Amino acid sequence: MGKRVAKEVSIAIADAVKLARAEVIAAYPITPQTHIVEHLSELVANGELDAEYITVESEHSAISAALGAVATGARTFTSTSAQGLALMHEILFIAPALRLPVVMVVANRALSAPISIWNDHSDIMAERDIGWIQLWAENGQEAVDLVIQAFRIAEDRNVMFPTLINIDGFTLSHVIEPIELPDQEEVDAFLPPFKPKYKLDPRKPLTMGPVGVPEIYFEAKKAQDEAFKNTRRVILRVWKDWAKRFGREYNPVETYRTEDAEVVLLINGSQAETAMTAVDKMREQGKKVGLMRFRLWRPFPIQEFRKAVSKIPVLAVIDRALTPGGVGGPVGTEVRSALYNAARRPRVVNFIAGLGGRDVTVEDFEEMAERAAFYLKKRPKEAYEMIGVRES
Amino acid sequence: MIPELTKFKGFSIKNLPKEEPLAPGHRACQGCGEILALRMAMKALGTDVIVCNATGCMEIVTSPFPHTSWRVPWIHIAFENAAAVASGVEAALKALKRHGRFPKNRHVDVVAVAGDGGTADIGLQALSGALERGHDFVYICLDNEAYMNTGVQRSSCTPFGAMTTTSPPGARSIGQMTWKKNVPQIAVAHGIPYVATASPAFFLDLMNKVKKAALVKGPAYVHIYAPCPTGWGTKGEDSIKLARLAVDTKVFPLYEVIEGKYYLTRKVTKPKPVEEYLKAQRRFRHLTPEIIEEIQRRVDAEYERLVKLSEL
Ligand SMILES: Cc1ncc(C[n+]2csc(CCOP(=O)(O)OP(=O)(O)O)c2C)c(N)n1
Numbered sequence: 001m002g003k004r005v006a007k008e009v010s011i012a013i014a015d016a017v018k019l020a021r022a023e024v025i026a027a028y029p030i031t032p033q034t035h036i037v038e039h040l041s042e043l044v045a046n047g048e049l050d051a052e053y054i055t056v057e058s059e060h061s062a063i064s065a066a067l068g069a070v071a072t073g074a075r076t077f078t079s080t081s082a083q084g085l086a087l088m089h090e091i092l093f094i095a096p097a098l099r100l101p102v103v104m105v106v107a108n109r110a111l112s113a114p115i116s117i118w119n120d121h122s123d124i125m126a127e128r129d130i131g132w133i134q135l136w137a138e139n140g141q142e143a144v145d146l147v148i149q150a151f152r153i154a155e156d157r158n159v160m161f162p163t164l165i166n167i168d169g170f171t172l173s174h175v176i177e178p179i180e181l182p183d184q185e186e187v188d189a190f191l192p193p194f195k196p197k198y199k200l201d202p203r204k205p206l207t208m209g210p211v212g213v214p215e216i217y218f219e220a221k222k223a224q225d226e227a228f229k230n231t232r233r234v235i236l237r238v239w240k241d242w243a244k245r246f247g248r249e250y251n252p253v254e255t256y257r258t259e260d261a262e263v264v265l266l267i268n269g270s271q272a273e274t275a276m277t278a279v280d281k282m283r284e285q286g287k288k289v290g291l292m293r294f295r296l297w298r299p300f301p302i303q304e305f306r307k308a309v310s311k312i313p314v315l316a317v318i319d320r321a322l323t324p325g326g327v328g329g330p331v332g333t334e335v336r337s338a339l340y341n342a343a344r345r346p347r348v349v350n351f352i353a354g355l356g357g358r359d360v361t362v363e364d365f366e367e368m369a370e371r372a373a374f375y376l377k378k379r380p381k382e383a384y385e386m387i388g389v390r391e392s
Numbered sequence: 393m394i395p396e397l398t399k400f401k402g403f404s405i406k407n408l409p410k411e412e413p414l415a416p417g418h419r420a421c422q423g424c425g426e427i428l429a430l431r432m433a434m435k436a437l438g439t440d441v442i443v444c445n446a447t448g449c450m451e452i453v454t455s456p457f458p459h460t461s462w463r464v465p466w467i468h469i470a471f472e473n474a475a476a477v478a479s480g481v482e483a484a485l486k487a488l489k490r491h492g493r494f495p496k497n498r499h500v501d502v503v504a505v506a507g508d509g510g511t512a513d514i515g516l517q518a519l520s521g522a523l524e525r526g527h528d529f530v531y532i533c534l535d536n537e538a539y540m541n542t543g544v545q546r547s548s549c550t551p552f553g554a555m556t557t558t559s560p561p562g563a564r565s566i567g568q569m570t571w572k573k574n575v576p577q578i579a580v581a582h583g584i585p586y587v588a589t590a591s592p593a594f595f596l597d598l599m600n601k602v603k604k605a606a607l608v609k610g611p612a613y614v615h616i617y618a619p620c621p622t623g624w625g626t627k628g629e630d631s632i633k634l635a636r637l638a639v640d641t642k643v644f645p646l647y648e649v650i651e652g653k654y655y656l657t658r659k660v661t662k663p664k665p666v667e668e669y670l671k672a673q674r675r676f677r678h679l680t681p682e683i684i685e686e687i688q689r690r691v692d693a694e695y696e697r698l699v700k701l702s703e704l
């Protein structure tokens with residue numbers, strides 16, 4: 001067992017990448033991802049991590065070089081945020097279609113404009129359909145665990161999909177937390193070397209990324225979609241194995257005090273911790289409030305999700321991104337859609353909060369829970385409500 | 393002089409490699425200069441290569457699934473990133489060799505292939521990054537002087553006066569209004585060990601340059617002139633003739649820049665008039681004698697500049 005030490009989460013993530021024995025790193029700096037890649041550069045520079053660090057000239061090239069490296073058979077990592085993720089956009093779709101299992105940490109940050117380095121989820125919500133396995137970490141320990149797990153999941157021959165881990169910029173990336181880093185031997189036992197079945201190798205030539213004529217494009221996409229959904233089984237298996245080895249459990253949908261809850265708050269990422277405090281406080285006051293968050297966001301864990309909410313009267317979905325002119329926040333819209341045909345479903349209330357680094361306080365969560373309780377008897381009129389925004 | 397280059401004897405008619413890493417049966421137009429040049433380049437490189445191809449004619453015509461013309465490992469990811477993908481491949485090979493996961497002594501040439509659009513325009517940043525970082529790879533630009541794959545739109549490598557679908561001549565236009573971007577010079581500015589221009593009309597020279605580019609350690613850039621009958625309004629059977637004419641008129645000079653030193657690899661002592669070259673192509677049909685004269689002056693000046701550089 002590794003030791004528990006106080007560490008900045010970004011540093012711990014870089015250490016996890018080292019423990020995973022990444023062979024190629026291609027990354028371009030952007031706040032608040034910088035500490036991750038700076039520490040990785042350091043680890044490579046002082047020989048602690050025997051990897052090639054490609055100091056690319058943009059995020060577009062970061063992801064392009066990363067794909068070239070995975071295609072050649074090297075374990076590959078990259079990391080970015082907001083504008084950088086948006087710049088990768090075009091290439092992000094190509095990774096899963098070519099089944100190139102790169103691992104990426106996204107330090108979530110608001111998208112411009114106005115330019116903002118602070119945290120929300122607008123960057124990743126714009127990338128929901130890229131076809132990557134998408135995970136959320138709530139705290140530093142989860143971030144470390146998920147990074148190591150991500151390589152094993154992504155590179156499994158029954159998966160072979162790129163995988164990303166969301167960590168909230170600053171509120172998670174820059175905080176110091178007690179974190180247990182597993183020992184190298186433990187990680188080695190958990191994570192075998194990357195040995196893809198198909199790779200760029202002159203000893204066994206193959207053509208990667210050919211033209212998809214109309215006669216085959218649709219079938220190729222269907223095959224991709226099916227393979228993607230099937231990754232679920234491996235993800236669950238990997239988490240089971242992780243729990244056995246390290247004693248920490250991971251589930252597609254994480255719940256907290258939801259059993260008899262009348263109102264359940266749903267929020268992804270590190271602010272679920274603040275929400276937890278609000279839930280505890282309200283429980284003490286006798287209010288039946290619970291909490292839920294997605295650990296696995298893609299492929300969407302529809303079974304687990306429907307099951308988790310089947311007995312809940314009101315679900316308050318808190319989005320940290322806007323869908324301008326849409327019918328709710330991105331998570332709210334998706335959740336409503338996932339529940340529409342469910343036999344038993346909660347009433348869904350959608351809040352938008354914490355855009356561009358606006359604090360979402362314990363009181364804000366209490367307010368949202370109270371407002372949501374109001375809809376136990378009434379249907380919400382608006383598609384969503386904004387919380388914590390000044391009116392004047 | 394670079395030791396790898398001094399050892400290299402060069403190809404001749406007698407010792408041409410038999411291997412065809414790029415197989416026939418692709419879908420390029422008849423007389424396509426790009427596919428001819430690419431075939432020669434691949435023959436020079438052999439089979440211990442990994443090819444990273446940008447979107448463009450060559451990518452499209454060689455890889456319509458389930459068919460492929462590639463007998464060597466080949467990857468296509470997008471239009472503007474061939475150099476970045478090649479960077480990743482090169483870095484991966486290094487790491488895998490160090491980790492004992494790829495035979496240490498097996499040399500693999502990493503090759504990026506892109507058109508003039510994928511090189512001079514949308515891919516220039518990725519190219520510059522890869523050259524600057526010093527990856528050991530060869531970048532081949534197949535220059536047919538326009539975006540052919542999307543229907544003959546102008547690029548920054550389209551020559552002055554040329555008609556394309558986005559530089560049409562008209563009441564207020566003579567066709568392309570800008571002078572061709574000089575990408576080899578941009579490559580030279582990166583201080584890389586090897587830069588060359590080549591033409592399929594001089595196929596041994598082309599093959600030798602591509603091979604040298606592969607032999608040097610570090611980044612190498614080869615800019616290859618490639619007639620496109622479809623986009624230029626020429627006959628397929630005239631492509632090689634035209635490629636020769638481009639050199640003989642000094643329109644496309646052949647040279648090498650080895651560690652910063654210029655060498656004219658084909659000195660043009662009795663140049664043919666540029667007009668002869670222009671008149672042979674529909675894309676220049678609309679040009680007036682005044683404009684042709686202007687082009688002639690520019691061609692002469694550019695060539696003079698190269699001669700001076702080679703005398704330094
Ligand atoms: C980001 C992006 N923009 C535009 C295109 C459309 N496109 C594909 S190939 C091409 C032109 C290719 O021109 P060039 O690189 O000169 O190669 P050629 O086809 O002439 O060989 C364009 C504009 C694309 N595929 N991707």
Ligand code: SF4
Nearest residue numbers: 420421424449620622
């Ligand atoms: S359009 Fe031009 S470059 Fe493209 S395949 Fe045809 S001849 Fe070759």
Ligand SMILES: [Mg+2]
Nearest residue numbers: 507508536538
């Ligand atoms: Mg072109």
